[in-house]
Amino acid sequence: MLASRWTRLILVLLVVLALQTTLFKELRPFGVAGQVMLLFVICAGIQFGVSIGAIVGLIAGLMFDFVVSTPAGLGSIALGITGATAGLYLRFFPNPIWWLRLVSIGFVSIIGEIYILIAQAMIGLGVVLEFRLIKIIAVVTVINVCLTPGFLLITRWTLSERKKDR
Amino acid sequence: MASKNTTRRRAIILLTLTSIMLVTLDLQDSPKVAGLRSLFGTLFYPVEGVARVITRPVGNAWYGVTNYNKLLDENSLLRQQVAQQEGATVAAAASVRLSQELLALNGLPTLAGINAVTAQVIGESPTSFSQKIEINQGTDSGIRVGMPVLNAAGLIGRITKVFANRSFVMLITDPDFSISVKVVSTGRKTTESTVRGITSVTTSTAVPLEPISNTPDAETTTTTTTTIPIAGFTAVVTTLPSTPQGLTSITVPLASDLDVRETGVIQGNGPTRQPTVRFIDNSLRFGSIEAGVPIVTAGGSRSLAPPDVLIGVVSRVVERVGSAGPLLEIEIAAELTNLSFVRILLYQPITEKKSP
Numbered sequence: 419m420l421a422s423r424w425t426r427l428i429l430v431l432l433v434v435l436a437l438q439t440t441l442f443k444e445l446r447p448f449g450v451a452g453q454v455m456l457l458f459v460i461c462a463g464i465q466f467g468v469s470i471g472a473i474v475g476l477i478a479g480l481m482f483d484f485v486v487s488t489p490a491g492l493g494s495i496a497l498g499i500t501g502a503t504a505g506l507y508l509r510f511f512p513n514p515i516w517w518l519r520l521v522s523i524g525f526v527s528i529i530g531e532i533y534i535l536i537a538q539a540m541i542g543l544g545v546v547l548e549f550r551l552i553k554i555i556a557v558v559t560v561i562n563v564c565l566t567p568g569f570l571l572i573t574r575w576t577l578s579e580r581k582k583d584r
Numbered sequence: 585m586a587s588k589n590t591t592r593r594r595a596i597i598l599l600t601l602t603s604i605m606l607v608t609l610d611l612q613d614s615p616k617v618a619g620l621r622s623l624f625g626t627l628f629y630p631v632e633g634v635a636r637v638i639t640r641p642v643g644n645a646w647y648g649v650t651n652y653n654k655l656l657d658e659n660s661l662l663r664q665q666v667a668q669q670e671g672a673t674v675a676a677a678a679s680v681r682l683s684q685e686l687l688a689l690n691g692l693p694t695l696a697g698i699n700a701v702t703a704q705v706i707g708e709s710p711t712s713f714s715q716k717i718e719i720n721q722g723t724d725s726g727i728r729v730g731m732p733v734l735n736a737a738g739l740i741g742r743i744t745k746v747f748a749n750r751s752f753v754m755l756i757t758d759p760d761f762s763i764s765v766k767v768v769s770t771g772r773k774t775t776e777s778t779v780r781g782i783t784s785v786t787t788s789t790a791v792p793l794e795p796i797s798n799t800p801d802a803e804t805t806t807t808t809t810t811t812i813p814i815a816g817f818t819a820v821v822t823t824l825p826s827t828p829q830g831l832t833s834i835t836v837p838l839a840s841d842l843d844v845r846e847t848g849v850i851q852g853n854g855p856t857r858q859p860t861v862r863f864i865d866n867s868l869r870f871g872s873i874e875a876g877v878p879i880v881t882a883g884g885s886r887s888l889a890p891p892d893v894l895i896g897v898v899s900r901v902v903e904r905v906g907s908a909g910p911l912l913e914i915e916i917a918a919e920l921t922n923l924s925f926v927r928i929l930l931y932q933p934i935t936e937k938k939s940p
Contacts, residue, residue: 432628436635443707444643451708469592476599483606484624485632486709487716487745487752490617491606498600538713541611543760550856554713 423577430576431478434458439485450557453531454569455482457562459497460526461573463504464519470577475501489541496537500530519570520563527562531555625747698890699930700734701725705923706750715758715855717741719926722749726930730888732881734927738894738917739763739881743928751928755920756859756895761852763889764882765861767873767898767912846873847882850895850914855921858899861912872910873901879914890931 434454442452455478463471478501479494486493504526511518531554610617703721721727723746731743733753741761745752754761848864861879877898883891899915 432631433635435628436631437639439632439707440636441639441642443709444639445646446708469589469596472596473592473599476596476603480599480603480606481624481628484621485628486714487754488714489607489610490621491603491608491610494603495600495607498596498603535713541607548854548856550854 423579426576427474427477430572431455431458431481434478434572435481435485438482447561448553448557450554450561452561452565453527453558454565455479456497456500456527456530456558457523457565457569458573459501460504460523460530460562461566461569462577463501464507464514464522464526465570465573466505466577467508468502468505471501471503471505472498473501474573474577475499488538488543492537492541493534496533497530499533500526503529503533520566523566524559524563527559528555531558621745622747625750699726701727701928701930703751703926703928705926709752715755715761715852715920716744717753717755717923719751719753719928720749721928722747722751724748725928727751727928728930728932731931732889732893732929734893734929735918735923735925737919738896739889740916740918740920740923740926742888753926755852756850756916756918757852757855757857757920759852759854761859762849764884764887765848765850765879765895766882766891767846767848767861767864768878768880848909848912850879858913858915859896861898861914862909864909864912873898873912875899875901879912885933887933888931890929893929 438454442454445452459471459475459478462474466474475497476494479497480491482497483490483493504522507514507519507522507526511522535551606617606620701721703719703725705717706720707718709716709718719733727743727746729743729746732739733741733743739756741753741755741758742763743751744754846864848861850859850861852859864873875898879895879898881887881889881891881893881895883889894917896914896916896918898912900913902911902913904911
C-alpha cells in the first residue's frame with residue numbers, strides 16, 4: 419500500500435496539514451504562523467521538477483483549502499503555481515548545491531506568499547497592503563529555511579519512486 | 585517516459601480545472617462545496633486531534649518561554665484594573681438591569697431575551713493573512729453563519745463557516761468585516777428648566793466630573809444630576825435635596841436630553857489598524873462627533889446583530905471634504921489578541937428566519 423508514491427503523498431500531507439493546523443498555528447514567532455504546507459510543496463518542486471511540484475501543490479492546496487475558511491480551490495491554485503515555480507530550480511541548476519538550494523527555497527517562499535496574496539486579491543478578498551505583510555513574508559521565509567533539511571528528507575522519502583512504482 | 589509526462593500533464597490540467605470550479609462554486613456559496621468541506625473535516629478531525637494531543641507539550645513549552653514575563657506584567661495590570669472596576673461594575677450592573685426592565689416594560693427586544701451559546705476558542709486561523717478564529721461549537725449547538733459573537737467586553741465578530749462541532753469566526757478587524765452601527769452622542773449639553781419653582785440643572789459630559797453642588801435658596805429647590813461614563817455607557821446619579829413641604833418633585837424629561845444617534849457602517853482594516861466607521865451623515869443631528877463616544881450595533885430587520893451591542897468608542901475623527909461625511913476610527917472594547925471564551929448570540933434577523 420505504502421509503495422505507491424501518491425498514496426504516501428496523501429498520507430504524509432494529512433500529517434503535515436495536521437501539524438499546520440495545530441503546532442504551527444500555535445507557535446507564532448513575531449505573531450506569524452509558519453507555513454509548512456507551502457514548505458512541503460517547495461521542497462517537492464525543488465527536488466522533483468515542475469510537474470511533480472505542480473501536482474503536489476495542487477493536492478496540498480486543495481486539502482488546506484478544506485480546513486481554512488478561504489474559498490476552496492484558491493490555495494490549490496496558488497500552491498500549484500508555487501510548486502511549479504520551485505520546480506524551475508532543477509532547470510537552472512541541474513546539479514544542486516546545498517546552500518543554493520536553501521537560498522532558492524527562501525526565494526520561492528517569498529514568491530509563494532505573494533502568489534497567495536495575489537490569488538486572494540483576484541477574487542476580491544480584502545488584502546490590506548501594510549508593513550505587516552513584509553513581516554509575514556520575512557518570518558515565513560526564515561522559518562521555511564530553518565525547517566528545510568527535515569522537509570527535504572520527508573519529501574524525498576514520500577515522492578521517491580520505488581521499484582514497484584516504475 | 586513520454587507517457588508518464590502526458591499523464592502528469594493531464595493530472596495537472598484536471599486538478600487545475602477542479603480548483604477553478606471549486607473557487608467558482610464556493611464563491612456562490614454552493615452547498616456541494618460545503619458538503620465536501622464538511623466531509624473532509626469529518627475525516628481530518630481525528631488526525632488533527634491526535635496531532636493536537638502530541639504537539640500540545642511543545643506548544644505549552646513555547647508559550648512558557650515566550651510569554652512568561654508578559655503574563656506576569658499583564659497579571660499585575662489586570663489586578664489593578666479589577667480593583668478599579670469593582671465599584672464601577674456594581675453601578676453598571678444596576679444600570680443595565682434598569683435598562684433591561686425598561687426595555688421589557690415597553691416591549692422592546694433586549695440582549696437578555698436572546699439565547700446564547702458559550703464556546704471556547706480552539707485556535708487562530710492557520711494563515712497569517714485572515715483575521716479569523718476557530719471555536720469548538722457548531723451547528724449541533726444551533727449556530728448558523730452570520731450570528732454575532734461577543735465576549736465580556738462587546739462584539740468581536742461573526743460566524744463565517746460552521747461545521748457540526750466547530751465554527752470559524754471572522755473578527756471585527758478583518759478587512760471583509762462590516763456591520764451597521766450607531767454612534768451615540770454624549771457631547772456636553774446643559775439645560776435648565778423651572779417647573780413650579782423647582783430648578784433642574786442637568787450637566788452631562790464625556791469626562792468624569794466632580795458632583796456639582798448648588799445651595800438651594802429660599803425661592804427655588806435645585807436638583808443636581810451628575811453623569812459618569814462607565815465602559816462607554818453613562819450611569820446617571822441624581823441627588824435630590826429635601827423637598828420643601830407643599831411641593832412635589834416632578835420629573836420632566838426634555839427631548840433635547842435624550843441621546844441622539846447617527847448610523848454608519850463599521851469596517852475592519854487588519855490587526856494593526858483600527859476599524860473605521862463610514863457613511864456617517866455629513867450634517868449631523870448632534871453637532872460634531874468627539875473622541876470617546878460609544879459605538880453600538882444598529883440592529884434592524886436586515887442586520888446580522890441585534891441592536892445596542894457595544895463595539896467600542898471613537899478614538900479619532902477624520903473630517904473629509906465634500907459630502908462624504910466624517911470617517912471615525914474606532915477603539916474596539918474587546919481585546920482580540922487573547923480570546924479564550926466567547927458567546928455566540930443565537931440571533932437571526934427577521935428577514936433571515938425561515939417561516940414554519
